[in-house]
Amino acid sequence: MNFAPARGNGSRRGGWRPTSRMPSAAKKDSEMTTPAPPVGGLFDEVALTSLEESASKHRDSAVIRDSVIVVSYNWMRNTKASKCNPTIMIPGSPPRWSPPSDQTQLREDQGAFYRDRNAAQYPLHPMEPAIIAGIHADPNLAKDVNIVACSSTLGNLLRFVRGQEKSFRILVELIDEALFFVRRENSPTELIPGVRGYGHTFPDAYTAWDSAVKQSTSHQRLLRYNFGGLHLLVRFEADGFLPAPDEASKPLLSRAKGTETFDVENLTKQFEKAQAQLGEDTAITSTNDELAIKETGEGVGQDRIFDLKTRALWKKDQDLLSGEIPRLWVAQISNFVAAYHERGTFKPENIVIQDVRQDVAKWEKDQSVILAQLVKLLHTLISKAHEQKDGKFEICRSGEGNLELRRQMVDVGETLSPSAKTQWIRSSQIESSREEVRKGDSENTTNALSWDDGSSNDYTACTDACHYCGRCTY
Structure with a gap:
């Protein structure tokens, strides 16, 4: 039997689908069970019944509004031989949907x-x-942010309120005015046992990295949206994107925007420059030179991102989408690819691409409670x-139980490094400081410019998404 070779560089994942490939040297460790940290x-518990009794006042605001992509980036493959710092590529690019023209026989996932x-x-x-x-993309990133999460942590909290059985742990830390949720596994390098199916070999064969980001291992995206009167930043991983019709047949040419490499210190210089413009004499010093940033790739609109699932052909008549909608809602993904196979053979007629925006919107309305x-x-x-006192605790849940709020152990560490926390x-503060400077200048100037022409326009409804009148929609 002939098998199609896997294309691309490594595996990718979407939402909570585990697909991150380990080097072969780590396979031996995959059979070992990592003990859970203590x-x-x-100090407290949150019961689902307590939320049911007091949540009614939030029903009108329990919708996602003003969803915009803040930044995207790719993780770059690092090898022991290269001795490189961990590197991300901004804006990177997700793998492009580029299916073979005929049916394809794939090997089952291994590794x-x-x-x-x-x-x-x-x-x-x-x-x-x-x-x-x-x-790097928005120097005012933290302005008005209430929660920073990933699709996994936010998704687990959603599972809890939906009454679904799931054990999880989340580290919580208040930094400035934003609450950070950090997913906690038994170990940062914990592996998924017993991986089966075609959730890795299929995207390798049906998507491809653009040449500018050829050394990528995954594509990450950071969304900003409003939910329930809160401003959220949510990170998630994308499976790929659907090219526009006029791009589908184009070769995967290099579309690099630049090749300059930065470390965290470069970001500090941006803030020092902004401070100098404000007349401040307090400088930021950065000691974190662990992460390197490379400017390359081409940004892709959120409306072209897709999530991908593979299933056996006999499940084609089942409602696969309904179980995936909560994940699509959290990450605001508009497209869903369902690929059905018969013993690893994928035929074009058994690959379904759906625009799911209306399905997600209906689910959100139906799930208002x-x-x-x-x-x-x-x-x-x-x-x-x-x-x-320290703004920290840990959320723990076992199966169907309540959310346990526990003290963090002393060895947990910090959510952000000192330099990143400072940034x-x-x-x-930068934008608000600029506003104070502008306000002071206007008060001390007799011929100050006025931005209000006396019209009836209401600019008080502005959001971070549009910066103007708040009446535009996305």
């Missing part, structure tokens, strides 16, 4: 795969690369963090 003392790609690549501070990339409970839960967790705090 838990701290219990070892990380549970958490980001933790494996950057174990001390898994959320930090997303923050560094976000500040549940989503109101999620809003209440998020507000509750923010309040609990403010009650802690995060500064990114919430």
Whole structure:
């Protein structure tokens, strides 16, 4: 039997589908069970019944609004031989949908795969690369942000309010005014046991990396949206994108925007420059030179991103989409690819591509009661963090139980490195500081310019997404 060769460089994952491939040297470790880290003392619990009783006031606001992509980036493959720092490519590019013209016979998944790609690549501070990339794209990234999460942590909290059985642990830390949720596995390099199916070999054969990002291992995206009166930053991993009709037949040419390589210190220089413009004499010093940033790739709109699932052909008449919609909602993904196979053979007629925007919108409307409970839960967790002297705790759940709020153990570490934490705090202050300077200038100038022409336009409804009148929609 002939098998199609896998295309691309490594495996990718979408949402919570585990697909991160380990080097062959780690396969031996995949058979070992990593013990769970110890838990701290219990100080409170959140029961689902308590949310049900007080969530009704949030029903009208329990919808995602003003969803925009802040930044995207690719993790770059690093090998022991290269001796390179962990490297991300901004804006990177997701793998392009480029299916073979005929049916394809694939091998079943083999190898070892990380549970958490980001933790494996950057174990001390898994959320930090997303923050560094976000500040690189928007120096005011932290302004008005209430929650920073990934699709896994937010998805687990959604599972809890939906009454689904799932055990998980989430580290929580309040930094400035934003509550960070960090996924916690038994180990940053913990592997998925017993991987089966075609969830890795299929995307290798049916998508391809653009040549500018050929050394990629995954594509990450950071979304900003409003939910329940809260401003969220949510990181997720994309399976790929659907090219526009006029791009589908184009060769995968290099579309690099630049090849300059940066480390975290370069980001500090941006803030020093902004401070100089404000007349401030406080400088930021960065000691974190672990993460390198390479400017290359081509940004892709969120409306072209897809999520991918493979299933056996006999399941084609089952409703696969309904079970995936909560994940698509969290990550605001518009397209869903369902690929059905018969013993590893994928035929073109058994690959279904759906625009799921209306399905997701209907689900959101139908789930208003549940989503109101999620809003209440998020507000509750923010309040609990403010009650802690250090702003830290851990969320633990076992199966169908309540959410246990526990003290963090002393060996947990920090969510962000000192330099990244400083930059995060500064990114919430730069714009407001500029406004104070402008206000002071206007008060001391007799011929100050006026931005209000006296019209009836209401600019108070502005959002971070549009910056103007708040009446535009996305």
